[in-house]
Amino acid sequence: MDGRVTMADVAREADVSLMTVSRVVNDKGEISPSTRQRVLEVIERLGYRPSAIARGLATNRTGTLGLVVPDIANPFFSDIARGVEEEAYAAGYNVFLCSTYEDPERETDVLQSLEEQRIDGLVLCSSRLDDKTLRRMLAGFPAIVLTNRWLDGYGAGVIRVDSELGGRLATNFLLDAGHTAVGFLTGPPTSVDGRLRVNGYHAALEAAGKPRSAALERPCPSNVDGGREAAREFLASQPGLTALLCYNDLVAIGALFACVDLGLRVPSDLAVVGFDDIALAAWVSPPLTTCGSPRFELGVKAMQMLLDRIDGGTGEGQEILVQPELVVRSSAP
Amino acid sequence: MDGRVTMADVAREADVSLMTVSRVVNDKGEISPSTRQRVLEVIERLGYRPSAIARGLATNRTGTLGLVVPDIANPFFSDIARGVEEEAYAAGYNVFLCSTYEDPERETDVLQSLEEQRIDGLVLCSSRLDDKTLRRMLAGFPAIVLTNRWLDGYGAGVIRVDSELGGRLATNFLLDAGHTAVGFLTGPPTSVDGRLRVNGYHAALEAAGKPRSAALERPCPSNVDGGREAAREFLASQPGLTALLCYNDLVAIGALFACVDLGLRVPSDLAVVGFDDIALAAWVSPPLTTCGSPRFELGVKAMQMLLDRIDGGTGEGQEILVQPELVVRSSAP
DNA sequence: CTGTTAGCGCATTCAA
DNA sequence: TTGAATGCGCTAACAG
Numbered sequence: 180m181d182g183r184v185t186m187a188d189v190a191r192e193a194d195v196s197l198m199t200v201s202r203v204v205n206d207k208g209e210i211s212p213s214t215r216q217r218v219l220e221v222i223e224r225l226g227y228r229p230s231a232i233a234r235g236l237a238t239n240r241t242g243t244l245g246l247v248v249p250d251i252a253n254p255f256f257s258d259i260a261r262g263v264e265e266e267a268y269a270a271g272y273n274v275f276l277c278s279t280y281e282d283p284e285r286e287t288d289v290l291q292s293l294e295e296q297r298i299d300g301l302v303l304c305s306s307r308l309d310d311k312t313l314r315r316m317l318a319g320f321p322a323i324v325l326t327n328r329w330l331d332g333y334g335a336g337v338i339r340v341d342s343e344l345g346g347r348l349a350t351n352f353l354l355d356a357g358h359t360a361v362g363f364l365t366g367p368p369t370s371v372d373g374r375l376r377v378n379g380y381h382a383a384l385e386a387a388g389k390p391r392s393a394a395l396e397r398p399c400p401s402n403v404d405g406g407r408e409a410a411r412e413f414l415a416s417q418p419g420l421t422a423l424l425c426y427n428d429l430v431a432i433g434a435l436f437a438c439v440d441l442g443l444r445v446p447s448d449l450a451v452v453g454f455d456d457i458a459l460a461a462w463v464s465p466p467l468t469t470c471g472s473p474r475f476e477l478g479v480k481a482m483q484m485l486l487d488r489i490d491g492g493t494g495e496g497q498e499i500l501v502q503p504e505l506v507v508r509s510s511a512p
Numbered sequence: 513m514d515g516r517v518t519m520a521d522v523a524r525e526a527d528v529s530l531m532t533v534s535r536v537v538n539d540k541g542e543i544s545p546s547t548r549q550r551v552l553e554v555i556e557r558l559g560y561r562p563s564a565i566a567r568g569l570a571t572n573r574t575g576t577l578g579l580v581v582p583d584i585a586n587p588f589f590s591d592i593a594r595g596v597e598e599e600a601y602a603a604g605y606n607v608f609l610c611s612t613y614e615d616p617e618r619e620t621d622v623l624q625s626l627e628e629q630r631i632d633g634l635v636l637c638s639s640r641l642d643d644k645t646l647r648r649m650l651a652g653f654p655a656i657v658l659t660n661r662w663l664d665g666y667g668a669g670v671i672r673v674d675s676e677l678g679g680r681l682a683t684n685f686l687l688d689a690g691h692t693a694v695g696f697l698t699g700p701p702t703s704v705d706g707r708l709r710v711n712g713y714h715a716a717l718e719a720a721g722k723p724r725s726a727a728l729e730r731p732c733p734s735n736v737d738g739g740r741e742a743a744r745e746f747l748a749s750q751p752g753l754t755a756l757l758c759y760n761d762l763v764a765i766g767a768l769f770a771c772v773d774l775g776l777r778v779p780s781d782l783a784v785v786g787f788d789d790i791a792l793a794a795w796v797s798p799p800l801t802t803c804g805s806p807r808f809e810l811g812v813k814a815m816q817m818l819l820d821r822i823d824g825g826t827g828e829g830q831e832i833l834v835q836p837e838l839v840v841r842s843s844a845p
Numbered sequence: 846c847t848g849t850t851a852g853c854g855c856a857t858t859c860a861a
Numbered sequence: 862t863t864g865a866a867t868g869c870g871c872t873a874a875c876a877g
Contacts (some may be wrong), residue, residue: 185870196848201872209846228652231628232565232574233870236853241565243608251593257585264611265586268618274575274627276609279598285601292606293563296576333724381663403791432795459738462765464797518854534856542862566854569869696867 184227193221202379204229207279219359235297244274244485245301247286251278254457254506255474256304259326260479263302270486272299275398277390280378281367285306287316295318299330299475300485302478307369322488324481327372329498338499341470342372342454345503346379347423349452349470352505354387358450364409364452366426369421370401373426376454382402386512404432411440420449422511428453428460428469435510451512452505466508472501517560526554532674537562563655577607577818578620580636584611586734587790588807589637592659595811596635603819605632610772613732614700616626620649627652633818635659635811640702654819657814662831669817671832673805675705675787678836679712681784682757682803685838687720689845691755691783695728697742699759699768703734709787713757734759739766744773753782755844761786761793763799768843778779783844787836799841802829805834 189200196321197215203218215319221227235241246263248256260276267274275298277289286308293301300322306313317323319388324336353361363380365375377396384391393416399409406425410433425431431453435445443449445465453460456471480499519537522530525531527546535541536551552562554560562747568574578598581589600607608631610622619641626634633655640739644698646663650656657669686694695715699706710729717724722774727750732742739758743766747753758764778798786793813832 183870187870188696197871198848198873199846202574202847205872207872211846214846226607226651228624230569230630230870232568233628234872236563236855237844237870239853239870247740250594251597251795252587252590256586257590260609261583261585261611264609266608268622273608273610273622273629275606276593276597277596277601277606289601289606291561294561296606297563318559338677367743390848403795413834459792459795462736462796463790516854520854530855531857531864532862535863538856540856544862547862563854566869567856569871570854570856572869 184225186227186229188224189218189221189227192225198300205263210391214347216218225388240299241297242272243296243298244272245277245298246274246304247277247279247293247301247306248304249279249281249307251402252484253429254459255455258457258474259304259478259481262475262480263482264478266479266482266486270482279307281307281369283312283369287356295370300324300489302481303312303328305366305370305460307371313442316432324485324488326477326481334496336481336488336497338477338481338484338501340372340477340501340503342375342503343379343382343453345426346376347468347474348379348503348505349376349384349454350380351387352468352507353422353424353450353452354389355512356450359389359512360420361422361424362397362413362417363424364394364399364413364422364426364430366379366399366401366430368398370426376424376426376433394422399426401430403429403433403436407432407436407440408433410434410437414438414441414443414449422450422452428455428457429490430469430499431467431510432459432463432471435465435467446509453512454505460506461508465510468508468511469506470503470508472503478502517558519560519562522551522554522558523562524788525558526551527677544566550702557656571703573632574629574630575605575632576595576629577605578621578629578631579637580610580612580626580634580639581637582614582640584609584742587792588788591790591807592637592814593723594773595808595813596815597811598813599815599819605817614702616645616702620645621651631766633657633822635662635814635818638703638705644803649693650710655677655818657818657821659810659814667829669814669821669830671810671814671817671834673705673810673834673836675708675836676712677724678787678803678805679709679757681712681838682709682787684720685840686755686757686783686785686845687716689783691845692722693728693750693753694757695730695746695750695753696757697709697732697739697746697759697763698729699732699734699763701731703759709757728753732759734763735801736766736769740769740773741765741766743767743770747771747774747782749774753779755783755785758784758786758820761788761800761802763789764843765796765803767790768796768798768800779842779844785844789839792843793839798843801834801841802839802845804839807835810834
């Protein structure tokens with residue numbers, strides 16, 4: 180009906196049993212070179228392609244993985260995706276990509292969907308779900324790696340950037356350069372990373388004996404337009420700012436535009452610092468000073484960790500902490 | 513063993529047959545409200561999740577799709593991916609993402625892999641395979657949409673940018689502005705789009721009565737670094753150039769850097785024009801003049817076309833041609 | 846080295 | 862409105 184060639188077709192045509200074909204296809208068990216040859220020929224001639232889903236049903240292994248990110252069009256995540264996919268491809272896995280667009284409901288949706296697909300493992304990036312919901316949604320997956328997010332007492336692998344350190348580095352850098360009024364565009368309130376960066380900012384402020392003020396912090400969407408808009412309002416309401424930390428490079432680029440809008444020169448009127456060091460950061464004008472993290476490698480390591488856990492790996496909690504690094508360009512100090 | 517809850521578990525627990533559970537899960541057939549309620553409760557209590565692969569094996573529909581792109585980290589493709597994924601999500605599909613990195617072997621690899629996964633449909637972007645290979649690889653898919661590539665006499669859906677027109681528009685723009693020596697960084701030789709743009713360039717040159725010269729064309733990788741490198745060599749060997757057309761915006765940005773390297777001012781010493789109009793194009797300095805195309809919409813339409821073909825759609829060849837549009841900023845003329 | 850039996854979890858007939 | 866039988870395409874566990 181479907182016209183699809185099945186293993187049975189091959190077996191009949193090659194005059195062997197199903198198992199023999201199966202063995203040839205999977206390179207398992209000893210097979211006489213002659214029959215193996217014959218089977219391979221028939222496979223080739225008939226254009227047979229094994230069905231991964233039938234195999235999956237029989238073996239309880241689908242050969243598929245899931246990658247969930249807030250937004251694939253954000254270079255931060257597309258770089259991670261490259262790393263993840265690279266490793267997955269090398270290991271023979273196919274990966275489902277899902278973007279959540281910062282929408283928790285959509286996140287639970289795609290997670291449920293991936294569970295139904297019976298993926299062998301999941302890389303979940305920067306989850307916006309609260310601990311309780313996350314725990315519930317993750318229960319059905321055989322192997323999990325979380326990036327930039329952790330979950331206490333759960334056997335998941337974790338790989339994350341030390342964003343608290345990043346926040347400190349960036350803040351100290353500005354403070355050391357003599358800045359006195361450092362504002363922070365903190366990104367989405369649901370972002371764990373954002374909170375960590377703010378924590379680092381607080382810590383640095385405190386260590387320097389400077390007071391902190393809620394008026395100096397403002398949430399914003401994590402993209403250029405949102406950053407631009409937020410920065411415009413923020414700068415108008417806080418004319419005393421000499422420096423601005425931004426949730427990520429996209430927001431920082433938005434802030435750069437806001438400065439143009441408002442007639443402020445960067446960095447002389449306002450210093451701007453981003454986070455992530457996406458390629459883009461070096462291409463804008465002025466080139467962005469930013470607190471960088473290795474995204475591609477993060478993706479690669481996340482996938483390696485996942486593969487480990489899939490075959491044989493203990494379900495133990497395990498954590499890799501990646502160090503951020505300040506990249507000084509022209510937008511600050 | 514696996515601990516996974518199956519439909520049989522639910523049936524036993526709810527004291528009904530498998531079929532009743534199946535009907536409840538799929539909202540099919542008439543079911544008495546009371547038993548329906550009971551089944552739903554058990555499903556909830558047991559945390560039952562239907563197995564998409566078992567369903568797939570039984571129905572010959574997996575609820576999965578494939579998206580193949582040259583490079584997910586290229587904004588051109590990540591924007592398309594967003595559109596594709598958006599529509600797929602709305603329709604309840606999961607999508608496998610595969611990047612080929614311009615490697616034909618990897619492309620055939622992932623296509624075979626997707627066929628084995630028994631995806632319901634495929635969106636293949638900018639395939640780098642030759643017609644014969646492509647035809648062979650595509651034979652096993654139930655529904656296909658190609659972007660920026662076509663295949664004669666094959667029932668695939670096609671959606672593509674009129675890149676030949678784009679090439680003409682960009683060239684005419686430069687010619688009209690008085691440029692006399694217009695070079696072209698043509699991108700990967702395997703790119704159909706690249707060839708079309710060059711065709712348009714030739715057509716415009718011819719229409720204007722200008723000679724063309726092989727010395728004015730040079731292939732290059734389709735990213736910033738490759739573009740920068742190629743532009744540097746190209747500009748050194750062709751000092752007479754007054755304008756440079758670039759395969760895409762990434763290459764154009766590379767060319768911008770090459771100009772900095774060589775001490776050339778843009779656009780006064782050299783005008784630079786890109787293709788695609790990715791967001792980035794407006795953010796670099798000087799902002800890029802480029803020949804834009806709607807990438808997100810392209811992804812959306814590609815997926816809509818695919819969904820059409822999946823359910824009921826004729827397998828007829830069908831083609832949507834998208835018009836590019838010149839976006840004039842500061843890098844040219 | 847090769848074949849047989851059984852079942853993975855579900856949906857599609859048909860009956861009742 | 863509900864249930865029983867059958868098979869999707871493949872592999873695991875045993876034979877031979």
